[in-house]
Every structure is written in structure tokens, then in C-alpha cells.
Amino acid sequence: MRKYRIDFGDCGIQSVSVVDVSYSLHGVARKLIRSEESMKPGSNKHILIYMVAGVLAFAAMAARAADPLPSWREGPAKQAIVAFVAKVTKEHSPDFVSIPERIATFDNDGTLWAEQPMYFQLLFALDRVKALAPQHPEWKDQEPFASLLKGDMKGVLEGGEKAIAEIVMATHAGMTTAEFEQTVKDWLATAKHPKTGRPYTEMVYKPMLELLAYLRENHFKTFIVSGGGIEFMRPWTEKVYGIPPEQVVGSSIKTKYELRDGKPVLVRLPEINFIDDKAGKPVGINSHIGRRPIAAFGNSDGDQQMLEWTQAGGGARLMMLVHHDDAEREWAYGAESKIGTFSDALMAEAKQQ
Amino acid sequence: MRKYRIDFGDCGIQSVSVVDVSYSLHGVARKLIRSEESMKPGSNKHILIYMVAGVLAFAAMAARAADPLPSWREGPAKQAIVAFVAKVTKEHSPDFVSIPERIATFDNDGTLWAEQPMYFQLLFALDRVKALAPQHPEWKDQEPFASLLKGDMKGVLEGGEKAIAEIVMATHAGMTTAEFEQTVKDWLATAKHPKTGRPYTEMVYKPMLELLAYLRENHFKTFIVSGGGIEFMRPWTEKVYGIPPEQVVGSSIKTKYELRDGKPVLVRLPEINFIDDKAGKPVGINSHIGRRPIAAFGNSDGDQQMLEWTQAGGGARLMMLVHHDDAEREWAYGAESKIGTFSDALMAEAKQQ
Numbered sequence: 127m128r129k130y131r132i133d134f135g136d137c138g139i140q141s142v143s144v145v146d147v148s149y150s151l152h153g154v155a156r157k158l159i160r161s162e163e164s165m166k167p168g169s170n171k172h173i174l175i176y177m178v179a180g181v182l183a184f185a186a187m188a189a190r191a192a193d194p195l196p197s198w199r200e201g202p203a204k205q206a207i208v209a210f211v212a213k214v215t216k217e218h219s220p221d222f223v224s225i226p227e228r229i230a231t232f233d234n235d236g237t238l239w240a241e242q243p244m245y246f247q248l249l250f251a252l253d254r255v256k257a258l259a260p261q262h263p264e265w266k267d268q269e270p271f272a273s274l275l276k277g278d279m280k281g282v283l284e285g286g287e288k289a290i291a292e293i294v295m296a297t298h299a300g301m302t303t304a305e306f307e308q309t310v311k312d313w314l315a316t317a318k319h320p321k322t323g324r325p326y327t328e329m330v331y332k333p334m335l336e337l338l339a340y341l342r343e344n345h346f347k348t349f350i351v352s353g354g355g356i357e358f359m360r361p362w363t364e365k366v367y368g369i370p371p372e373q374v375v376g377s378s379i380k381t382k383y384e385l386r387d388g389k390p391v392l393v394r395l396p397e398i399n400f401i402d403d404k405a406g407k408p409v410g411i412n413s414h415i416g417r418r419p420i421a422a423f424g425n426s427d428g429d430q431q432m433l434e435w436t437q438a439g440g441g442a443r444l445m446m447l448v449h450h451d452d453a454e455r456e457w458a459y460g461a462e463s464k465i466g467t468f469s470d471a472l473m474a475e476a477k478q479q
Numbered sequence: 480m481r482k483y484r485i486d487f488g489d490c491g492i493q494s495v496s497v498v499d500v501s502y503s504l505h506g507v508a509r510k511l512i513r514s515e516e517s518m519k520p521g522s523n524k525h526i527l528i529y530m531v532a533g534v535l536a537f538a539a540m541a542a543r544a545a546d547p548l549p550s551w552r553e554g555p556a557k558q559a560i561v562a563f564v565a566k567v568t569k570e571h572s573p574d575f576v577s578i579p580e581r582i583a584t585f586d587n588d589g590t591l592w593a594e595q596p597m598y599f600q601l602l603f604a605l606d607r608v609k610a611l612a613p614q615h616p617e618w619k620d621q622e623p624f625a626s627l628l629k630g631d632m633k634g635v636l637e638g639g640e641k642a643i644a645e646i647v648m649a650t651h652a653g654m655t656t657a658e659f660e661q662t663v664k665d666w667l668a669t670a671k672h673p674k675t676g677r678p679y680t681e682m683v684y685k686p687m688l689e690l691l692a693y694l695r696e697n698h699f700k701t702f703i704v705s706g707g708g709i710e711f712m713r714p715w716t717e718k719v720y721g722i723p724p725e726q727v728v729g730s731s732i733k734t735k736y737e738l739r740d741g742k743p744v745l746v747r748l749p750e751i752n753f754i755d756d757k758a759g760k761p762v763g764i765n766s767h768i769g770r771r772p773i774a775a776f777g778n779s780d781g782d783q784q785m786l787e788w789t790q791a792g793g794g795a796r797l798m799m800l801v802h803h804d805d806a807e808r809e810w811a812y813g814a815e816s817k818i819g820t821f822s823d824a825l826m827a828e829a830k831q832q
Contacts, residue, residue: 226717371768371769372726372767372769372770373725374769381766383759383761383762383788384758385787389791390761390784390791392761405736408743409734409745412656412734413709413734415724415725416709416710416723416724417724431736434738434743435736435743438743
């Protein structure tokens, strides 16, 4: 759904079975970022990619622990989070924020779960093309499908955004919402990440799960605001992040209500409805949430406007950017990356504070 | 935002200062409606229009009361509501519904607040044209504004839907979201209903406030799903109904993010984004909520698809239609009404059960 270009030959996949993540966090204040800081290196190689099965147990554990953010390295970023939560929840303080106004928004790709070697939703789309190919004999001679089915990703990508859009529409439209949801669930139940061999729903960042839980313990309502497809995320966000479908904002295609054999269905149409990225994120926030977040978390140029919009409200605010800079345990990428671009301009703005 | 025609000469306004409401409730099951039933006539003339200032006190009172729906006449409709809530909240019962799945949706115009002599949002738009006229000298010679400013509503309505759309866009677009919100709040603080002389936010149905509170006490999440403008409702629904902005679904125009003097704003554009009426209601529910309601409440043809969509899910369901049939205490209208049309076809479907 995002605008992207992909270079398969240059994605740095290594064949390791566990990926740990260490990233710098930039506390964003006035202009954008407050201070640079990085997280606990994590002696335990499993510390930062979190097992889904343990989410509930973990949440309970976190609630008991004296430290609500045990995976986070001590430093300015963690201090900024804890200080922010303390002041907005302290009654009669000048920074107190009433519970209904405690809205926190999170980007998904690259912020809550990984996004390398490419957006997981695009990997889903590629797998779907392969699965649907027997029903589409015409794809053998039709780009971008012909190249894709031959494993020639360079050929696919020569078609640019138009080719990606065709792949997305061929795999995301033409079925009912219920059918699409089931397809997403089935894929997630079996598909494995090409580098780690793990289910995609385990490629999530443990420090961010801790942060989500910590905010909710302090009566924040946590929302996803992602460039990814809203209906691609909703089938699993409640289980994996504790974020229910009605708190997921994302990109979408149009749907149409109709009766099929007397039964109401919503059919997914091959037409873009909304792109929830860059300047679309404040629009999506306004449309779905209807009030301004007091905290926002992202990792790329696509999140800049969400952070600006959050910052422009009155009172205490917390804006943070995840910077992926640990090639050993995860991926290191930034300005040069086609996925999750963190431009030099954004970095300069972030460091300005 | 809805499709409507209006006949000013025929709206049956009487100069009484208090409007009470008695309406029939149709419990909708399989096909549409289960049984006909009406509500307590209400010896107290204030019983059914509820004072905003008392909402919180009322909610506390309702929680203490043995009867959670004291304004409701004993009968099949009330029994159906109480029985439904009992079975979906009873653990280990076959009809038990987990808390996150307890989604209830309510139409607004004619279901939660009144909609006669015309949609209140249209009355707002007419008032805004008058207020904005000094800044638009060209309106004196330009329809539909010229007729409107002369008080000639018949002239306005000769322009049909196009005229209404022009009035809506002239009054709902061209400002920031924050400016529009303030305008709505200012209008509601001073405008009075033409028949009752009361603020519009007091033209709400007490039995429905009781129902909202009762469902929430049973851990339902209550949503508005209305043909009205989403940003026209959000400034007041939390205070009046206890429904926060993120649980309001409605019609919308497009917005655009931009920086004005370095400050981020969302500008309201004169372009329809989404019409949340009829077949649009299931689309809006899917877009904003992402799961199917187990209970839905409406009052007109515009709600039919929302009720069908609700009904088509598995397990226990409750679908109800308010029928306005008390001309003495409120308004009686149905198939012939241009506002809140309750067609004979819908009634037949409703009575079928």
C-alpha cells in the first residue's frame, strides 16, 4: 500500500534462526527529537523478538515487575517515557491528561514488527500470486505475474509501482471481507520469515510490547496507525499486540455491500479507498480516532506527519522514532533503504531537539 | 449528508415547550422484526426527553436501580432486550459472547435524538448560511442561498439535492477541523429547537440513554453509526451519550493535511468522502469497527442494511427499530415522511417475524 521500490538482490538476508533487535530511540519533543539513545543489547538472544504464545503471561509478569520496561536500556529514552507517563497520569499536576484523552498511536511496519527484507504484506501478496496461479493461466504471459512466477523479482520490479499495485489488487480484491480475513489467518499460520524461519507474528519487538502494556496499564488507549492494509492487520493485532480491530487504522481498498444468495457480504473492490501513510496518517487519525494523540511512535519518513500532528497539540506530548542500527541482531538501515526509509532530513530534524 | 427532500410547509411544528416521546419498538430477529410493542406513556412529561446535565447522575442512578430500563413499558421489547443481555453475558451459556465481541451500534437521527421537523444538522447548515452571508455578498443573487436568505425554503428545495449539497459544502468545508468543531460547539450552545425551544442536545430519548447505559454496564462497547456528519457528532456525543469520538461512525467529507505558518492543520475539502447510510452502514461498520455488531438499533430505511449485516452473524443477535407513532408527545411519521422514512416494505419485513 505504501509507495516503495524493492531490490531483492540487496536485502541482506542471512540464514540465522533468531533475530534480536537493538535500535536507537529518539525522544522527539518540540521540533522532532530530543536525544539519542539505544536499548539493552540483550545477553539473551531471544530477548527482543517476542513469542506470541507468551504475550498474556508476559503482560501479567510486566504488571508485577517493579520495572515496567525491563528490556529497555537505562537512559534518556526510557527516562523520557517513564517521566511522560508519570506526569500525564498525576492528578492535579499541570500536565495531567484525563483518561479518555490518553491516546497513543503506533506505526506497525518497522515499529511494532519487522519490515525486512520487505513489508510482510508484500510477501503475503507474492505468496498469494503463487497460490492463485492455477486459477489464472493467463498470468503465464502477463506481467508482472509472469516474472513473479518464474522467480524473477527484478523483472517484476521493472514494472514499478504499477506492477506492485496490480499484484496487490489481484491478491487483495475480488473476494468478501470474510474470505480475505481467512486467507490472512491461513497464511500467518504457515508462512515463515525468509531469514529467521519464524512465523511473522513472532517478528515483533519485545520492548515495544512492553511499552504497549505499560501505556495500557496507565489507562492509555493504544492504536495502530500504519501504511499497511487495515484488513491485513486486524485478524491478528488483538492476539499479538492486545490492540482490538476498532483501534487499527490502515490503508484500505473500497468495499461494497451486497446480498449473495440472500446473505449479506462485503465485497473487496480493486479500487484504493485510502492510503494511511505520510500526510495520510493525520487524516486517518482524525477519521478513525477523532482526537489528537498525546503520544506517537514511528520509525520512518512515513511517520513524520503523524508525529508533527501529535506534537502540535497542547500540553505534554511524547513523540519517538525507532532507528534500526543493529545489523548483527536485526537489520541496520535508514536513509538508503527503500523499506522504512529514515531520511537524513528526518534524522536532522530529530536530532535538532 | 443523507438523501432527502424537505417540505417546510408540512412539518407539523406545534409551539409546546416540552416534547415527550412514545414509540413502538420492533424486536428484529430472523428476517427483521419480532413483535410490536410500545413504551411507557410516561405520566411525567419530562420523562422521555432527557436533560444533559443529569446524564451522569442518571447513569449512577440506573446502576443502582433494580430495573435497568425504568422508562420502558413492560412488554416483549423490553423483555427481548433484558433476555438478550442476560444470555450473551452468562458464562458457559451457549450464547455467551466474550467482552471484546460485545459491539452494539446505534443510528443517531430519530434513534438517539429527534429528527423533526428536519435533520438537526441541516438546521445547523441553514443557520450557518445566515451567519456567513455578510462574508458572501454574492449569495444575494445566487441560488439556493438567495432563496434561503429570503426565508423562502420552497425556493431552496426546488434546487433538489444539488441545492442541499451546495448548502452543506458552503457551511461544512473550507475551514480546518478545529474551526469546524468550534463552530458546532458554539451553535449547540445557543441554538434552540423550533418546536420545543430546547437546546438540540436535550432532544434525546431517555429510554435510549437508559439502553446505552445498560449495555455498557454489561461491558458492551456502544457505537454510533449514523448518516449524519462524523465531525458534526463527535464534539458532543461523549458528553450527551457517553460515546467517545473514536466510537462514532458517520458521513464525511475529505480532509487534507497541511502546514499553515508552520502549524499542522487538517483542512475540510468540498468533496464527499463517504456516505454512511443504507448500504454504506455495513461498509462504515467494517471500516471503523472491523467486527460485526451483535446488537443494532435504528429507526428508518437507512438502517435496514445495518440490521441485516448484524443479523447475518452467528450466535445471539438483537436488532430493533424505533417507530415514531406518538404525535401528541413527539411526532408520528413513517412511510410518508421525507425525514426518517420508515417504509411499508420495511414495516412488513419487520412484522414478518
